[in-house]
Amino acid sequence: MSHHKLEVKDLNFMYPDGHKAINGISFCIHHGESVGIVGANGAGKSTLLMLIMGILFPTKGQVLIGDVKVTKSTLPMIRQRLGMVFQDPDDQLFMTTVYDDVAFGPRNYKLDEDEVHERVIEALELVGIAHLKDRAPFKLSGGEKRVAAMATVLSMQPDVLIMDEPTSSLDPKSRRRIMNILKGFDHTKIITSHDLDMIFDICHRVIVIKDGGIAADGITSEILSDSKLMDLCGLEVPLALQNCPCCRAKKS
Amino acid sequence: MHMADALISPAVGGAMWAATGVVAVYSIKKIQDDLDDKKVPLMGVMGAFVFAAQMINFAIPATGSSGHIGGGLLLAILLGPYAGFLAMSSVLLIQALFFGDGGLLAFGCNVFNLGFYTCFIAYPFIYKRLINKGITAKRIFTASMISTLIGLQLGAFSVVIETLLSGKTELPFITFVMLMQPIHLAIGFVEGLVSAAVITFVWKERPEILENASMGVAIGNVSIKKVFIGFAIAVILIGGVFSLFASSNPDGLEWSMYKTAGKTELEASTRIHDILSTIQSKTAFLPDYDFKTNESEIVTSTDIGTSTSGLVGGALTLILLAFIGFGINVIKRRNKLSVK
Amino acid sequence: MASIMNSLYNMRLLDDLSQKDTFVHRLHPLVKLLATVVYLTVVVSFGRYEISSLLVFLFYPVLIFAFAEIPVVPILKRLFIIEPLIIGIGILNPIFDHQFITFYGIEFSRGWVTLFSIIIKSGLTVTSALLLVATTGMDKLSGAMRMLKIPRIFIMQLLLTYRYITVMMEEVARTLRAYSLRAPNQKGIHRSAWGSLAGQLILRTFDRAQRIYQSMCLRGYTGEYNIGRQSPMNLYDLLYLTVWCLFFIIARIYNIPFIIGSFVTGGI
Ligand SMILES: Nc1ncnc2c1ncn2[C@@H]1O[C@H](COP(=O)(O)OP(=O)(O)OP(=O)(O)O)[C@@H](O)[C@H]1O
Ligand SMILES: [Mg+2]
Numbered sequence: 001m002s003h004h005k006l007e008v009k010d011l012n013f014m015y016p017d018g019h020k021a022i023n024g025i026s027f028c029i030h031h032g033e034s035v036g037i038v039g040a041n042g043a044g045k046s047t048l049l050m051l052i053m054g055i056l057f058p059t060k061g062q063v064l065i066g067d068v069k070v071t072k073s074t075l076p077m078i079r080q081r082l083g084m085v086f087q088d089p090d091d092q093l094f095m096t097t098v099y100d101d102v103a104f105g106p107r108n109y110k111l112d113e114d115e116v117h118e119r120v121i122e123a124l125e126l127v128g129i130a131h132l133k134d135r136a137p138f139k140l141s142g143g144e145k146r147v148a149a150m151a152t153v154l155s156m157q158p159d160v161l162i163m164d165e166p167t168s169s170l171d172p173k174s175r176r177r178i179m180n181i182l183k184g185f186d187h188t189k190i191i192t193s194h195d196l197d198m199i200f201d202i203c204h205r206v207i208v209i210k211d212g213g214i215a216a217d218g219i220t221s222e223i224l225s226d227s228k229l230m231d232l233c234g235l236e237v238p239l240a241l242q243n244c245p246c247c248r249a250k251k252s
Numbered sequence: 253m254h255m256a257d258a259l260i261s262p263a264v265g266g267a268m269w270a271a272t273g274v275v276a277v278y279s280i281k282k283i284q285d286d287l288d289d290k291k292v293p294l295m296g297v298m299g300a301f302v303f304a305a306q307m308i309n310f311a312i313p314a315t316g317s318s319g320h321i322g323g324g325l326l327l328a329i330l331l332g333p334y335a336g337f338l339a340m341s342s343v344l345l346i347q348a349l350f351f352g353d354g355g356l357l358a359f360g361c362n363v364f365n366l367g368f369y370t371c372f373i374a375y376p377f378i379y380k381r382l383i384n385k386g387i388t389a390k391r392i393f394t395a396s397m398i399s400t401l402i403g404l405q406l407g408a409f410s411v412v413i414e415t416l417l418s419g420k421t422e423l424p425f426i427t428f429v430m431l432m433q434p435i436h437l438a439i440g441f442v443e444g445l446v447s448a449a450v451i452t453f454v455w456k457e458r459p460e461i462l463e464n465a466s467m468g469v470a471i472g473n474v475s476i477k478k479v480f481i482g483f484a485i486a487v488i489l490i491g492g493v494f495s496l497f498a499s500s501n502p503d504g505l506e507w508s509m510y511k512t513a514g515k516t517e518l519e520a521s522t523r524i525h526d527i528l529s530t531i532q533s534k535t536a537f538l539p540d541y542d543f544k545t546n547e548s549e550i551v552t553s554t555d556i557g558t559s560t561s562g563l564v565g566g567a568l569t570l571i572l573l574a575f576i577g578f579g580i581n582v583i584k585r586r587n588k589l590s591v592k
Numbered sequence: 593m594a595s596i597m598n599s600l601y602n603m604r605l606l607d608d609l610s611q612k613d614t615f616v617h618r619l620h621p622l623v624k625l626l627a628t629v630v631y632l633t634v635v636v637s638f639g640r641y642e643i644s645s646l647l648v649f650l651f652y653p654v655l656i657f658a659f660a661e662i663p664v665v666p667i668l669k670r671l672f673i674i675e676p677l678i679i680g681i682g683i684l685n686p687i688f689d690h691q692f693i694t695f696y697g698i699e700f701s702r703g704w705v706t707l708f709s710i711i712i713k714s715g716l717t718v719t720s721a722l723l724l725v726a727t728t729g730m731d732k733l734s735g736a737m738r739m740l741k742i743p744r745i746f747i748m749q750l751l752l753t754y755r756y757i758t759v760m761m762e763e764v765a766r767t768l769r770a771y772s773l774r775a776p777n778q779k780g781i782h783r784s785a786w787g788s789l790a791g792q793l794i795l796r797t798f799d800r801a802q803r804i805y806q807s808m809c810l811r812g813y814t815g816e817y818n819i820g821r822q823s824p825m826n827l828y829d830l831l832y833l834t835v836w837c838l839f840f841i842i843a844r845i846y847n848i849p850f851i852i853g854s855f856v857t858g859g860i
């Protein structure tokens with residue numbers, strides 16, 4: 001399944017103002033993996049995702065999707081296979097109804113309107129908001145917006161799902177809903193977040209970013225329980241792995 | 253200074269729609285030629301920004317009053333004149349549809365008064381000229397002040413002309429001008445101050461924004477000529493339509509349907525007409541329909557001239573209306589109840 | 593601040609109303625748009641001393657209010673907010689037009705007649721525009737504009753403006769709230785903060801536009817804006833349009849209240 005592989009080789013990126021946000025990152029993600037990318041504020045997570053999506057282009061190194069290098073000319077093909085959900089759903093829901101928003105991608109790929117309809121309904125049902133399809137985005141709650149933004153990407157049926165902070169500023173119920181939806185996908189998933197409990201729950205692999213480089217890459221439970229490493233990278237061991245706050249007993 | 257539907261005549265509204273349409277189509281063509289597809293989301297969101305920002309009150313020192321930013325010039329400066337004009341049109345269209353600020357028929361007038369003069373006169377011929385020598389805070393101040401003032405003065409004068417040509421009000425030209433221009437001088441002064449402050453800030457923080465807007469789509473280097481041609485077409489269109497109506501209808505440019513309607517009525521020999529004329533002859537104390545558009549006769553021939561019948565009929569119409577509206581409501585409610 | 597809340601409420605309300613499911617809502621959007629345009633044109637074509645012929649035109653809004661189940665109060669509220677602006681110009685008439693019309697010994701000031709005529713006209717025109725949105729909604733209305741061959745680029749940015757007005761207004765409201773909490777007892781923004789307050793908002797707007805553009809590109813946007821299929825018009829739609837247009841034209845040519853009045857007064 002080499003064409004489902006996502007490979008990043010010696011990636012470097014500098015913002016126009018001279019700030020070096022990414023310094024020599026390399027990793028390889030295989031089909032079906034779910035990978036969490038964690039790191040302190042300003043570590044470079046969002047920048048990394050934008051490089052993978054071809055919104056930014058690296059100053060050095062490359063991103064390969066399957067065997068195709070991400071360049072300006074391969075973008076249309078790449079973007080059909082990668083779907084990215086933005087941090088602020090208001091940036092992603094720009095049409096007047098949820099339906100039109102979810103249909104935006106498929107329509108751009110010139111599918112005929114019946115197939116567009118099928119895909120929209122499928123995507124909306126997948127995330128459980130088929131009943132909201134005629135709503136205006138400004139009348140959705142924060143959680144509903146987040147889920148609708150996911151649907152806009154799912155309707156394009158990507159091989160890889162990339163999400164930037166999917167659970168930030170959500171109430172516990174909405175957060176749990178998103179987590180359940182995410183668990184239900186058998187896509188390849190790449191998720192950045194400060195919600196380490198969520199990462200612990202969903203991702204089997206974690207990449208820790210520190211100052212634009214990789215500080216660790218491995219099995220989630222091993223890395224997230226390494227309190228020294230977590231501390232060094234401006235993070236904390238997730239609650240699920242910490243000792244019980246009342247009796248200090250170790251969790252199993 | 254939004255023109256309302258109620259203040260214009262269809263001829264004026266239509267002519268201004270046509271003029272606005274010409275400029276809009278040209279602007280769209282320019283933007284498509286640029287092939288800068290980033291512009292579209294930027295136009296949309298900046299339009300929304302202007303809409304929201306008009307609600308910010310900027311306190312004017314030592315006066316106790318406050319002002320707000322105007323849309324046109326700011327949009328022209330940040331997006332370039334073509335995109336700015338289109339963005340301004342959407343703002344005005346949404347204001348007309350959702351808020352009743354300016355109407356659908358008057359939309360052309362409003363886009364012209366608030367969008368055209370700022371984007372295609374004040375911006376290229378004043379703002380850009382003054383800024384061309386290199387941007388400094390002082391130049392931004394002078395340029396935005398003068399171009400805001402001129403843009404608004406042109407717009408206000410346009411309002412006067414449109415209102416008078418529409419003939420829906422009975423104001424002496426001079427009085428109207430003497431009222432509108434000074435008011436908009438004051439408004440323009442405040443707007444100019446605020447715009448200058450805002451533009452200076454943007455220029456200091458992100459100078460590339462101002463540069464991008466004025467580069468690729470600059471009026472200066474390509475198409476002053478074309479804008480002039482567009483303007484000339486618009487003027488000819490407006491002038492042509494106006495003079496047409498002016499000559500066929502000496503009284504304040506009432507719509508000529510007035511006339512045609514009168515004629516068809518007089519010439520028609522249908523049954524309805526027969527019935528109506530019998531009614532009219534029965535009620536002999538009432539003057540016959542008279543569509544001569546002579547000042548004094550207009551008055552006697554329409555409403556006031558039909559006093560008793562007008563009053564009785566008007567009252568009956570209103571009663572009938574209330575009855576129907578109420579009736580439908582009751583029936584609808586019953587149906588709903590029975591469904592449940 | 594209050595005006596922002598008002599505007600937000602207003603847009604939300606009209607959008608809510610447009611989601612209703614009545615026969616008026618189900619009509620083809622283009623038909624409703626055209627009917628409104630014809631209505632406006634005819635209403636506006638009346639001269640400045642017309643009053644009674646205009647009354648018949650109340651039928652249109654009243655029937656739509658009733659059939660589309662649109663609540664009257666909020667729409668009228670909006671109308672009353674707008675009315676002073678129009679009266680502002682209209683009021684000059686009684687001030688400057690001192691001609692009197694004598695009729696059966698009663699003196700009418702022409703200026704007041706004109707003002708009254710303007711008030712009625714503005715009531716009719718503003719209400720009908722608001723009703724158009726309340727029964728159609730912005731997305732369907734833009735579909736109708738597409739059918740009138742209005743370029744996609746314009747419609748796309750119109751819809752984006754509509755979509756982001758709420759986002760921007762909330763952003764402005766947040767900013768103003770933060771400002772007023774730290775600067776109590778100020779009526780408006782102080783001069784020292786003019787540039788930075790509005791300027792920051794502009795910069796954030798640019799960043800947002802950038803992100804929106806990116807998210808559009810990621811979903812295959814190439815400058816072409818694709819809107820879904822338009823449903824075709826059916827017989828009902830055409831009938832609706834025809835009936836209203838006929839009514840408007842007849843009411844334009846014949847002074848219906850006058851005829852009714854003549855019947856009554858003449859018959860007695
Ligand atoms: N447009 C930009 N221009 C210059 N520097 C930038 C730009 N965007 C981000 N940076 C810088 O690049 C670094 C990485 O930013 P990035 O947004 O990738 O961080 P992040 O890991 O996503 O942080 P967070 O957890 O806060 O979202 C930061 O130091 C930031 O200041
Ligand atoms: Mg980030």
